[in-house]
Amino acid sequence: MSELDLYAKYLDLGARLGRSGEDLAEWVEDKVRQGMERSDRQIERERKREEMELQRQREEREMQKEESQRQLELRRLELEAETKRIELGSKHHTDGAGPRPNYATQRPKIPSLNDSSQVDLYLERFERHATAFGWPETEWASCLSSLW
Structure with a gap:
């Protein structure tokens, strides 16, 4: 809600509550200030919530990337070990796998x-x-x- 809308809302409400003159003006100013502060706090909370969500998403992507790298490294090591096993098996024929x-x-x-x-x-x-x-x-x- 804009500041102008808040003035109109509280001016109408204050008049219905029987306020008038300087008292009405001070009351409206106070309510508009409180409403604007409340709105600012809400905007700040939403901004922080969005920042936290973005940070969480970045961390999640980073974790997925690290997990992917770990999986790739593990697969590379498995392939290396398999290659060495095959090399040793073909050299010594003692691994028991494959045809004799x-x-x-x-x-x-x-x-x-x-x-x-x-x-x-x-x-x-x-x-x-x-x-x-x-x-x-x-x-x-x-x-x-x-x-x-």
């Missing part, structure tokens, strides 16, 4: 063990072959048994 490598295709070219006195030489050749092909030691026994 076919060691038969990498069968060592060593002669059969005919003379049991040469077991040490036979095993040494096998170990060199297995190491050269990067077979995990946990698989050596099954690979060796397939040769006999």
Whole structure:
């Protein structure tokens, strides 16, 4: 409500209450001043409420942005770990995931063990072959048994 509207409202009300002259003028001035102060306080409260809402929205967007960044970083780390796991798995074949490598295709070219006195030489050749092909030691026994 504008100041002029408040004057008109309180002038009419004061007259109906039996006020007149200087008393009416002072009463109207006092009521208009109080009404304007009240209006100013209400406007200030609304302004502060809007500022708080804007601040809350900014903080919420910032939190969402930080959460997004955390999620991206977590996903990046997961992908890095998966890549390393795959690299290690393909290098050592010990991760237990995925298809088991076919060691038969990498069968060592060593002669059969005919003379049991040469077991040490036979095993040494096998170990060199297995190491050269990067077979995990946990698989050596099954690979060796397939040769006999």
